Amino acid sequence: MTCEFVFLPVGNADSIIIYPNGGSAIVIDLHKIPTLLKWFQNKKETNISRxxxxxxxxxxxxSLEELVTFLDNWLKSGKVGSICLPYQVYQQAKKKVDSNRAANKRLEDALYQLRRWEKKSIINFIDATRGSNPYSKDSLEIHVLHPGLLYAQDHLASIKGKDNEISVVLRVTYGNFAALLLADIEGAGLKEFVDICQPPEVNANLVKIPHHGAWPKNGDDLKQLLETIDAEIAVLSVGSTNNYGHVVPELFDLLLSLKNDTSKRLENFACTEVTRTCVRSASERSSMGKSGLAKQQLCAGEITIFAETSGLWQPKTQTVHEDIISSLTHPACKGKADLGIIPT
Incomplete structure (x- = not known):
């Protein structure tokens, strides 16, 4: 029996599917819904557990409006068990509607539809805070490790924006295989997570690198976290054309140091799309600002990790990954990137 951990190539964004053999799928984040739908159509799967x-x-x-459109269409032939919406997103949307109903008619309709589905028990809406609403089906378990309930409430009460700090971090286990999915966690949220979560809770075979290969101001906390996770494989969901400089040299440098450290387990890391760091020298990047490449180019493309309950796993990529890597001037995963980092 295997479970697929699928990272769709959706640019500088996330859309992840967990698909256990013989069970319905779990979806994490919904960027580029058509790409998600194509995957489900190819699998002939119509059930989403969560x-x-x-x-x-x-x-x-x-957005809530587009989420409702997606669900409306999906429910015509499929099922959805439960949804964990972003913390307080419904409440904030309700306030927005109440402040100007005429200008937010579509949002009001979306909220009505969500409530109708809840009342008719078509979809169950649940919280996603640390320790709440774990998922368990056969050998598959999913637990929320971040944010804590009070941390999320405190953050929203005192800070405007910085939603990455309350990104939902998930630990997914399939027998003896574990994955840690770090969403976009950074800043104070990253610090909170590092302080609270310790081994063995955060140890994992697979890690989804946070924030598409960004480097937070508290980079030492990210370094500590990735060292503690001690994953065997790291996945980066990143877009070639992104205008944030992702994947930044500091992140690649950290992954290479983990890969080359014989006391660590990291065997490899892979990006869904080619990044500028893998095709441009440091001097070339210095004249680009934070702009990305001119067009999308798949690197691994869709990345699937086939995990067994024993803890063994095998990767599969959409592209012939080694051929793509060999065509690049500075492939970071082969240690050939011109990172331009001055040692301190």
Whole structure:
């Protein structure tokens, strides 16, 4: 029996599917819904057990209106068990509607439809905070490790924006195989997570690198976290054309140091799309600002990890990954990137 951990190539964004053999799927984040639908059509799968939206940013969450459109169409032939919406997103939307109903008619209709589905028990809406609403089906378990309930409430009461800090972090286990999916966690949220979560809770075979290969101001906390997770494989969901400089040299440098450290387990890391760091020298990047490449180019493309309950796993990529890597000037995963980092 195997479970597929699928990272769709959706640019500088996330859309992840967990698909256990013989069971219905779990979806984490909903960027580029057509890409998600194509995957389900190819699998001829119509059941989704749970949807997690890790936070409200548009590279993870399409908006409540677009979510309702997706669900309306899906429910014509399929089922959805439960949805974890971003923390307080419904409440905030309700306030927005109440402040100007005429200008927010579509949002009001979306809220009505969500409530109708809840009242008729068509979909169950649940919280996603630390320790709440674990998922368990046969050998598959999913637990929320971040944010804590009071941390999320405190954050929303005192800070405007910075939704990445309350990104939902998930630990997914399939027998002896574990994955840690870090969404976009950074800043104070990253610090909170590092302080609270310790081994063995955060140890994992697979890690989804947070925030598409960004480097937070508290990079030492990210370094500590990735060292503690001690994953065997790291996945980066990143877009070639992104205008944030992702994947930044500091992140690649950290992954290479873990890969080359014989005391660590990291065997490899893979990006869904080619990044500028893998095709441009440091001097070339210095004249680009934070702009990305001119067009999308798949690197691994869709990345699937086939996990067994024994803890063994095998990767599968959409592209012939080694051929793509060999065509690049500075492939980071082969240690050939011109990172331009001055040692301190």
């Amino acid at each position: 949807i997690y939206i890790t936070h409200e940013h548009r590279d993870h969450f399409p």
